[in-house]
Amino acid sequence: MHALVVDDSRAMRRIVAGILTTLHFQSAEADNGATALAELERLTAADQIPELACIDWNMPVMDGLQLVSAIRADRRWRDITLMMVTTESEHGQIVRALAAGAHEYLIKPFTADAMADKLRYLGLVPAEVGA
Amino acid sequence: MSVDGEALAELTQAVWESFVDAEIPLVDLYGAPLEVGPDGVVVGTIAIHGPHEGRVNVALPAGAASAAAARMLDIELADVVEADVHDATGELANMIGGNVKAMLEGDHRLGLPSVTVAPTDPYDAVASATLLWGRHTLLITLDRAPGGNS
Numbered sequence: 001m002h003a004l005v006v007d008d009s010r011a012m013r014r015i016v017a018g019i020l021t022t023l024h025f026q027s028a029e030a031d032n033g034a035t036a037l038a039e040l041e042r043l044t045a046a047d048q049i050p051e052l053a054c055i056d057w058n059m060p061v062m063d064g065l066q067l068v069s070a071i072r073a074d075r076r077w078r079d080i081t082l083m084m085v086t087t088e089s090e091h092g093q094i095v096r097a098l099a100a101g102a103h104e105y106l107i108k109p110f111t112a113d114a115m116a117d118k119l120r121y122l123g124l125v126p127a128e129v130g131a
Numbered sequence: 132m133s134v135d136g137e138a139l140a141e142l143t144q145a146v147w148e149s150f151v152d153a154e155i156p157l158v159d160l161y162g163a164p165l166e167v168g169p170d171g172v173v174v175g176t177i178a179i180h181g182p183h184e185g186r187v188n189v190a191l192p193a194g195a196a197s198a199a200a201a202r203m204l205d206i207e208l209a210d211v212v213e214a215d216v217h218d219a220t221g222e223l224a225n226m227i228g229g230n231v232k233a234m235l236e237g238d239h240r241l242g243l244p245s246v247t248v249a250p251t252d253p254y255d256a257v258a259s260a261t262l263l264w265g266r267h268t269l270l271i272t273l274d275r276a277p278g279g280n281s
Contacts, residue, residue, distance in 0.1 A: 058241050
């Protein structure tokens with residue numbers, strides 16, 4: 001399984017990618033929405049469209065909500081599961097993200113178990129992995 | 132406004148346990164001053180805009196900031212460079228600030244984090260928490276911009 005981790009913090013990208021590695025994902029990384037779109041184009045050209053994208057909300061250049069909308073507008077990427085991983089925890093923000101096309105929402109701070117549970121719920125991690 | 136020092140302490144403890152150090156819990160020192168080491172202090176700041184105009188500031192001695200960055204990036208302390216400290220401290224401010232924002236009444240939005248290597252002049256602190264991490268103290272403040280509402 002392939003994942004794309006999008007966060008302007010290198011520390012947070014390492015943390016998220018590290019958890020995904022334990023769940024048998026190979027992760028690519030991007031530091032904002034615009035570089036994420038460029039990385040998706042590269043992965044698409046290499047026939048490695050990720051099954052999952054973990055997306056921060058507050059980023060420079062292009063934020064996570066704009067990225068979700070951009071991915072959802074492109075039919076090539078309709079099978080990518082989008083999970084917001086963010087500090088934006090108000091109900092209204094969660095609704096906005098889901099309405100834009102995100103599938104799941106994980107609020108920082110989170111634990112590795114919480115992320116694994118979300119991915120298991122989404123069917124991206126077998127029940128016996130990371131349990 | 133429903134954010135007080137106790138809330139700041141609890142939020143910071145949760146962030147710290149998840150991403151910095153799950154073994155040594157942060158201890159609330161209930162308002163003790165920040166102890167600044169010989170290398171100065173690193174401050175991560177994130178602005179909150181809305182009915183409450185202000186900032187969340189995460190201040191910690193430079194040694195503590197480097198140690199936290201090493202843990203968050205999973206690298207040796209000796210390999211930590213300034214960019215690592217800025218990245219990690221900024222993300223700590225972002226996570227704590229985002230959770231503070233959710234506790235404020237009304238609609239707010241976050242800015243992007245910034246990091247300085249000298250104390251940031253506090254506007255008007257409306258809540259603060261001093262926490263002990265091993266031998267380091269951390270100071271978390273929520274302040275209010277001049278003329279800002281609370």
